[in-house]
Amino acid sequence: MSISTSIKNNIIIVINYLFVLLFVYAAISKLLDFNTFQNQLGQSPLLSTYAHWVVWAVPLSEILIAILLCINRFRILGLYGFYGLMVMFTTYIIIILNFTSYTPCSCGGVLEELGWTEHLIFNIVFIILSVLSILFLSNKKNKILLKLSILTIFSIMIVIIIFLSSENQTKRNNAFIRKYIPHPIEKVTEYQLESNSFYLAGLDQNKVYLGNYYSPLLLKSIDYSTNQIFDNKVSIDSFNLPFQRVRIYVEPPFFFLVTGLYQYYLKEN
DSSP states (O other), rough: OHHHHHHOOOHHHHHHHHHHHHHHHHHHHHTTTTTHHHHHHHTTTTTTTGGGHHHHHHHHHHHHHHHHHHHHGHHHHHHHHHHHHHHHHHHHHHHHHSSSSSOOOOOOOGGGGSOOOHHHHHHHHHHHHHHHHHHTOOHHHHHHHHHHHHHHHHHHHHHHHHHHHHHHHHSOOOOOOOOOOOSSOOOOOOOHHHHOOOEEEOOOOSEEEESSSSTTEEEEEETTTTTTEEEEOOSOOOOSSOOSOOEEEEEEEEEEEOOSSSSSEEEOO
């Protein structure tokens, strides 16, 4: 055995077990946090319709491919499986980034910390490594490239068909599938109030208005664009009324003073 052949075999072995480590780790992470993985797939804009079987197919496929990679006799088959699955994952990311309105994460463990662009680069690197491994193990380069081309097209088409079919079932066939809006509430800022007697009286684009149960004519306004807080005292014409449970409600530019029997409104100055 020549030195170059020995070095080539060592490189193949190292890359091979790197693939095994990646897929075993990814599969175990998904299975250990199975409910989260299932929920993420259920809200995926691409896989929601088929989440009930994809949630099992992905980790089981990763484990099966990892086993094939550990057996010399089936190593080349495992490399083809690894390549095909990574192409499918990469196609999924490309569709998520370019053809959907939001980008959920369905990964596990450390991989969940990667951004989608970083994840795309990560996948491409492993695809290149798998191609090099397959080429190193075969002397018929032209036939291998033909097989890889066919496998690439097949893997891409599977993901595209799943995407189009899922969209069709969700939007056109009136399937009972509901997707949550991602990140519907985002924290803008926070303020420490003097007591727990405040209630939400109204809001507009820049301000939040708070009434106070114990000071019915006090209106606190918080401008979260400038971080300023103002205390406003509401004035009324007469106090000789049978007031009951006085509350302030704001619908800019109007301030409504509401009681059990009467309602006043004042235009904002």
